[in-house]
Amino acid sequence: MNWDLLTQLLMNxxxxxxxxxxxxxxxxxxxxxxxxxxxxxxxxxxxxAWVCWWFLTTWELPFxxxxxxxxxxxxxxxxxxxxxxLRPMIGEPIISVIMVTIGLSLFFQAAMKWIFGVNVQxxxxxxxxxxxxxxxxxxxxxxxxxxxxSLFIMIGFAWFFKSSKHGLxxxxxxxxxxxxxxLGISVKNVFAMAWAISAVVSAVAGIVIGIVNGVSDSLxxxxxxxxPAVILGGLDxxxxxxxxxxxxxxxxxxxxYADGQWxxxxxxxxxxxxxxxxxxxxxxxxxxxxTKDIERV
Amino acid sequence: MTGQSPILxxxxxxxxxxxxxxxxxxxxxxxxxxxxxxxxxxxxxKTSLLNCISGRYTPQExxxxxxxxxxxxxxxxxxxEMGMGRTFQNLALFAHMTVLDNIMVGRHHLMKNNFLxxxxxxxxxxxxxxxxxxxxxxxxxDFLEISHxxxxxxxxxxYGLRKRVELARAVALRPDLILLDEPMAGMNxxxxxDMARYIxxxxxxxxxxxxxxxxxxxxxxxxxxxxxVLDFGKNIAEGLPHEIMANDYVKRAYLGxxxxxxxxxxxx
Numbered sequence: 001m002n003w004d005l006l007t008q009l010l011m012n013x014x015x016x017x018x019x020x021x022x023x024x025x026x027x028x029x030x031x032x033x034x035x036x037x038x039x040x041x042x043x044x045x046x047x048x049a050w051v052c053w054w055f056l057t058t059w060e061l062p063f064x065x066x067x068x069x070x071x072x073x074x075x076x077x078x079x080x081x082x083x084x085x086l087r088p089m090i091g092e093p094i095i096s097v098i099m100v101t102i103g104l105s106l107f108f109q110a111a112m113k114w115i116f117g118v119n120v121q122x123x124x125x126x127x128x129x130x131x132x133x134x135x136x137x138x139x140x141x142x143x144x145x146x147x148x149x150s151l152f153i154m155i156g157f158a159w160f161f162k163s164s165k166h167g168l169x170x171x172x173x174x175x176x177x178x179x180x181x182x183l184g185i186s187v188k189n190v191f192a193m194a195w196a197i198s199a200v201v202s203a204v205a206g207i208v209i210g211i212v213n214g215v216s217d218s219l220x221x222x223x224x225x226x227x228p229a230v231i232l233g234g235l236d237x238x239x240x241x242x243x244x245x246x247x248x249x250x251x252x253x254x255x256x257y258a259d260g261q262w263x264x265x266x267x268x269x270x271x272x273x274x275x276x277x278x279x280x281x282x283x284x285x286x287x288x289x290x291t292k293d294i295e296r297v
Numbered sequence: 298m299t300g301q302s303p304i305l306x307x308x309x310x311x312x313x314x315x316x317x318x319x320x321x322x323x324x325x326x327x328x329x330x331x332x333x334x335x336x337x338x339x340x341x342x343k344t345s346l347l348n349c350i351s352g353r354y355t356p357q358e359x360x361x362x363x364x365x366x367x368x369x370x371x372x373x374x375x376x377x378e379m380g381m382g383r384t385f386q387n388l389a390l391f392a393h394m395t396v397l398d399n400i401m402v403g404r405h406h407l408m409k410n411n412f413l414x415x416x417x418x419x420x421x422x423x424x425x426x427x428x429x430x431x432x433x434x435x436x437x438x439d440f441l442e443i444s445h446x447x448x449x450x451x452x453x454x455x456y457g458l459r460k461r462v463e464l465a466r467a468v469a470l471r472p473d474l475i476l477l478d479e480p481m482a483g484m485n486x487x488x489x490x491d492m493a494r495y496i497x498x499x500x501x502x503x504x505x506x507x508x509x510x511x512x513x514x515x516x517x518x519x520x521x522x523x524x525x526v527l528d529f530g531k532n533i534a535e536g537l538p539h540e541i542m543a544n545d546y547v548k549r550a551y552l553g554x555x556x557x558x559x560x561x562x563x564x565x
Contacts, residue, residue: 169405171391171394175393176389176391178353178373178385178389179385181352181374182374183377183382183466183469184470185377186374
């Protein structure tokens with residue numbers, strides 16, 4: 001056994017898993033409050049990363065400024081997307097809404113290729129120190145930052161839903177839109193807010209991964225990776241999304257290790273999460289924390 | 298208690314679902330401070346009427362005025378902000394939240410601080426505001442005698458208590474007008490008496506105008522100031538409780554020969 005490699009991979013798994021958790025949380029947020037299965041979640045990462053890259057390279061803004069501009073852009077983007085594309089779909093059959101989000105996903109992938117090209121573009125240097133040593137392991141600075149950002153976002157979500165009035169309004173809307181309206185909550189605003197938050201937070205994850213791996217089409221693939229995480233955790237559970245994300249991250253890296261050491265089939269890293277997806281759907285279709293009577297599509 | 302100015306004016310509204318006429322040319326007015334009841338057999342259109350007032354349905358014809366403002370086309374949440382609260386026929390509490398959180402959702406639109414000013418908790422008045430809202434919530438809790446369950450999760454409570462929590466949530470809006478859809482359905486005698494007392498107190502001490510749909514004729518005739526009778530979506534009578542009791546048409550349509558179904562409805 002190569003313990004060094006294993007611990008290194010599991011550390012990576014934890015960090016990337018936390019990011020999956022964050023994106024999964026965004027996915028669940030939209031699902032819970034608007035009952036939309038968003039197949040374009042990965043494109044939020046892609047768009048966020050490209051826009052931030054554009055601010056940093058073309059405009060040569062400092063990282064923090066470009067980052068904040070990106071967040072502002074994604075807020076507007078989320079609200080506009082919800083208002084223009086998804087609001088007219090309210091009340092339509094769920095399968096139509098899914099088709100729309102799949103269409104959005106294809107559209108944004110193509111649009112990003114058209115605007116920014118097909119090559120992988122590295123981010124300008126953000127940190128002076130590329131890697132730092134933790135317990136004898138070399139970890140990319142961006143990954144350490146990402147772990148802190150993930151934790152910060154998770155605590156932020158917890159606070160938002162438990163203690164803020166908008167969080168309370170969102171929980172109320174998720175439970176019963178009609179009753180929420182009778183209490184003076186604007187369901188339209190709550191929907192727009194859910195999409196805006198989801199877009200912004202996903203973009204943060206996209207930027208972090210972009211800093212490490214460069215910005216390219218493959219970022220959108222995270223949106224697909226999120227499905228095993230969300231199904232594992234339960235489609236309508238925020239906590240489940242985090243747990244599912246971390247488990248998938250760890251599992252993926254463990255699969256990489258097992259593959260390299262023993263099986264030698266290659267690509268286990270990519271495939272393993274989807275084995276989990278299939279197995280979970282067979283034995284525990286509502287996931288670890290999901291509501292049992294939830295509607296499946 | 299009852300003033301002269303109308304708080305709600307319903308003018309000639311009609312509501313259709315496809316070919317079904319749920320309401321035909323219904324008109325009535327409710328004065329400020331009044332306790333107004335709507336009765337009628339099952340399927341008469343009582344809840345549809347309430348839904349038109351609260352904004353869930355928009356009538357195809359006619360208009361609704363609330364506090365002298367035209368509200369016919371307004372969204373339900375806008376009407377709630379204007380001071381219109383309601384409860385639902387079928388329990389609609391947020392089952393996973395605590396009783397206190399349920400009530401605080403009702404305070405939602407009255408809170409001014411957002412998360413930026415809230416971040417300056419002690420300086421921006423957010424703390425003071427939070428305390429004020431909590432105090433009002435506690436007043437409601439005391440009034441409805443649910444202080445022992447304030448931290449309980451709503452879904453775990455008994456039916457009668459849940460009905461009371463739902464009333465508390467509607468009162469939390471501090472509405473001028475409160476719409477109650479069968480507040481006593483499914484309650485035992487003791488619970489009904491308590492609920493009747495709360496409604497009368499809301500009306501007399503808290504100064505809220507009440508519009509109530511209720512099947513229990515004893516309670517309706519006891520506490521209402523005026524009663525309206527709906528049948529097949531039409532307003533067939535309106536007046537003081539004793540006038541309604543004496544009205545022939547009412548006797549025939551509703552109070553008189555009861556079908557088995559209606560008899561069951563009253564027991565339930």
